[in-house]
Amino acid sequence: MKKPRLLLVNIAVFLITGFISLLVVPYVALTQGFDSLEIVACIVLIYFSGMSITAGYHRLWSHKTYDANPVVKVILAIGGAMALQNSILHWSSDHRIHHKHVDDNESDPYSANKGFWYSHIGWMLREYQVHRYSDYSNCRDLQKDKVVMWQHRHYLSIMLSANFGVPVLLGWLNDDIWGMLLLAGVFRLFVVHHVTFFINSLAHIWGRQPYTDKNSARDNDILAFFTFGEGYHNFHHIFEYDYRNGIRWWQFDPTKWLISGLSYIGLTKNLRRCPEERIEKARVVMQLQRSKTRIASLAHGEEVMQKLQTEYEVLVQKMTEYYAAKKRIMEIKKRDLQRSYDKLELLHRYKELKVNLALQKEKWLKLNQLVYLPSLIEEN
Numbered sequence: 001m002k003k004p005r006l007l008l009v010n011i012a013v014f015l016i017t018g019f020i021s022l023l024v025v026p027y028v029a030l031t032q033g034f035d036s037l038e039i040v041a042c043i044v045l046i047y048f049s050g051m052s053i054t055a056g057y058h059r060l061w062s063h064k065t066y067d068a069n070p071v072v073k074v075i076l077a078i079g080g081a082m083a084l085q086n087s088i089l090h091w092s093s094d095h096r097i098h099h100k101h102v103d104d105n106e107s108d109p110y111s112a113n114k115g116f117w118y119s120h121i122g123w124m125l126r127e128y129q130v131h132r133y134s135d136y137s138n139c140r141d142l143q144k145d146k147v148v149m150w151q152h153r154h155y156l157s158i159m160l161s162a163n164f165g166v167p168v169l170l171g172w173l174n175d176d177i178w179g180m181l182l183l184a185g186v187f188r189l190f191v192v193h194h195v196t197f198f199i200n201s202l203a204h205i206w207g208r209q210p211y212t213d214k215n216s217a218r219d220n221d222i223l224a225f226f227t228f229g230e231g232y233h234n235f236h237h238i239f240e241y242d243y244r245n246g247i248r249w250w251q252f253d254p255t256k257w258l259i260s261g262l263s264y265i266g267l268t269k270n271l272r273r274c275p276e277e278r279i280e281k282a283r284v285v286m287q288l289q290r291s292k293t294r295i296a297s298l299a300h301g302e303e304v305m306q307k308l309q310t311e312y313e314v315l316v317q318k319m320t321e322y323y324a325a326k327k328r329i330m331e332i333k334k335r336d337l338q339r340s341y342d343k344l345e346l347l348h349r350y351k352e353l354k355v356n357l358a359l360q361k362e363k364w365l366k367l368n369q370l371v372y373l374p375s376l377i378e379e380n
């Protein structure tokens with residue numbers, strides 16, 4: 001079969017920015033050096049344009065995980081254009097298809113099933129999606145967003161001003177236009193390109209799958225560090241409407257921190273979170289599935305299999321009770337029924353359920369670990 005035509009502009013952009021970043025920038029760094037202002041500008045713009053993609057293109061527009069003030073939207077639209085990844089409308093359309101048809105080599109625009117190279121950059125080097133290039137029917141909501149349409153119509157001028165205008169202006173203020181253009185312009189663009197491309201490639205190849213194995217997406221702490229928090233991609237693919245990707249407080253997700261930080265000053269609102277109960281249950285289902293597969297390969301696994309199933313059911317039951325009580329407390333708190341007998345009784349019950357659940361979880365995890373130690377299973 002004939003391959004689709006090459007996209008020469010894209011190829012030229014990736015080659016030129018790659019050549020300058022990997023050869024020219026190191027050469028200049030060694031011979032002339034860059035001053036601290038150039039280095040700071042580069043880092044700040046990496047975060048600005050990178051997080052305009054993650055907080056803006058991805059979590060705000062593609063998935064609608066929160067609402068943002070128009071000023072925030074304009075800033076994210078400019079930062080996103082600076083990252084040179086096409087308009088919000090185009091990017092979101094591709095991305096929604098990626099989620100809907102993940103790993104499907106025909107439909108997923110950057111299917112990880114086609115390997116690292118294709119999902120990282122190869123999909124942008126040829127006209128693979130010509131039949132639906134300007135089909136934005138899956139983004140009708142975004143077509144009503146004034147900021148999205150303004151950016152889409154003036155994409156070229158916004159992109160050029162952000163990529164050249166900003167570094168040139170900073171360089172002029174710093175008395176060295178070329179130095180700033182090289183580091184905060186080209187090198188910055190190269191870095192942001194590849195770290196965001198890793199979300200389509202590495203985040204579908206390297207890491208663990210705690211929530212689902214129905215698609216190739218992975219959770220990876222190292223990757224999260226380099227991708228502004230988007231390395232928790234296994235969680236993201238199953239709970240895509242959650243504004244967080246790293247759900248634990250310690251998981252490195254600066255995009256989540258930015259979105260929630262802005263909510264304290266009223267610039268973002270209606271931050272969506274998936275109910276904790278659903279997240280916990282997804283994890284336990286995966287643990288059960290893994291342990292069952294493991295037991296199936298053991299000689300006398302029937303008894304353990306039975307025990308595992310029973311404990312799983314008890315755990316799910318305890319979880320349901322606990323989260324129902326938690327929900328009830330939230331409702332009562334909202335209605336502010338202070339000092340009511342019901343509330344005291346419920347609080348007591350809630351604490352009891354919490355302890356029960358914790359004990360059952362501990363038991364469950366131990367049992368799942370046992371499954372991997374065949375000798376221990378025999379002794380039990």
Ligand SMILES: [Zn+2]
Pocket residue numbers: 058062063095099236240
């Ligand atoms: Zn997504």
Ligand SMILES: [Zn+2]
Pocket residue numbers: 098199200204217233237
């Ligand atoms: Zn993905």
